[in-house]
Amino acid sequence: MRILAVDDDPIILDLLRTVLSEAGYTDLATASSAEEAVSVIERTDRGFDCFLFDIMMPGIDGVALTGAVRAMPQYAQTPILMVSRLDDKHHFDRAFAAGASDYVTKPFEPTELKVRLGLAEQVSRQQKALAAAAVDAPQTPLPRLAEPFQLDDVPYAINNHALESYLQSVPVGSSGMLFFALKLVNASELHRKSTGDDYHFIINSLADAVTDVLSGANYFISHAGNGVVSFVVHGGTDMTEEEIIHSIMSDASGLDVTLASGEEVVLDIVVGSSSASRITSRGARIEAMREAVLSAEGIAEAMVARELGLAAVHPMPKRSGGLFDRLFGGIAA
Amino acid sequence: MNMQAREVQPDPAITAIREKFLSGLETRLAELDSLSGLLKGEANRARVWEEIRLRVHRIAGVAGSLGFAALGARSGRLDTAIEHYLNKPANPRDEATLSAALEGLLDDIDQILEEQAAA
Structure with missing residues (x-):
């Protein structure tokens, strides 16, 4: 090297x-x-x-x-x-x-x-x-579904490794952080139908919707792979955790995109979160980010299972965050 | 084999860098001393503190890696204090505190040099 x-x-x-x-x-x-x-x-x-x-x-x-x-x-x-x-x-x-x-x-x-x-x-x-x-490759290659990639021209976008490094290295005792993960519920289906450019556009569109909501806040955002956009709000923000989730769900849920094939697709999303206002250890911050991702993925899996009528076969995962309960209590978009 | 009798030998390359640091320490001391003297005159004080900070910052960055943990820690605290002062330099009491801390650092460096000369 x-x-x-x-x-x-x-x-x-x-x-x-x-x-x-x-x-x-x-x-x-x-x-x-x-x-x-x-x-x-x-x-x-x-x-x-x-x-x-x-x-x-x-x-x-x-x-x-x-x-x-x-x-x-x-x-x-x-x-x-x-x-x-x-x-x-x-x-x-x-x-x-x-x-x-x-x-x-x-x-x-x-x-x-x-x-x-x-x-x-x-x-x-x-x-x-x-x-x-x-x-x-003649055009932008389609990344593997699980592969994180750098978001293009998205404010405060950093790569997934850098986000983890930031959470590990930023001084202990820093002000509270809020951890979120936006999950594209139909990521597998959209990935299957997309070209490389299509899929990059879809993920970037979701990230743009997040950054519109977070405008003026201190945050970093990253694509974590598997249709997950993770982001951490560090430092002060006027919005509560719930307000951020509701704003993003309101702005990004139901976005539609026309693929290169001409097919119009709708982006189904959920947002998981984990607040860490009292977390001071570096390891706890990494864990909080993972919890947010797991929360979003768990909700997405349960939504898919419910649509397929499989809830009894794949029981909903138990999550500690309140979002899961709220979402399945009737607030879901 | 008696493992307890075996001493950890210092890395020769690190030892050489440590020697180089020590041989340059007198120059660092002289520069800081000279800058400290400028603070007593009519000089642009913020500019002088910036120059002091640059030198203190360098000592803070390296001293701890070469076996001078106390010197590194004291330099680090002063580096941070000067940074905060330069961001809002209104309070003369803060500057007096900084000057006292700088004097303490110069004394530390002096002591290290004396110990090296005596060794």
């Missing part, structure tokens, strides 16, 4: 070179400023597979550098790890909003950095394979 590390402190660059070399990552280039990094990236004849950026540097900072690198089409998905002393939530939010994939705070533990690099390497390999497949 070819890595570019950027930091204005030469001691940190020495330390990174040593730690990375001991972890087997010897193909390392370095730069001591964002300006130099851009120059290195533009001049190199071999692309980079991963970036490590400090944030606070003289001149252009690491967050602006992240935005600049993300604007380069060949690096739109390349893992970018922020390696920074800055440990306030504000800096995490800025970094992930600009396109960071992960965030490691200094002073870093070599073991932790190696683990994060291992994850970045996995992501890099997957993305290379997808990019290679896309080159051979």
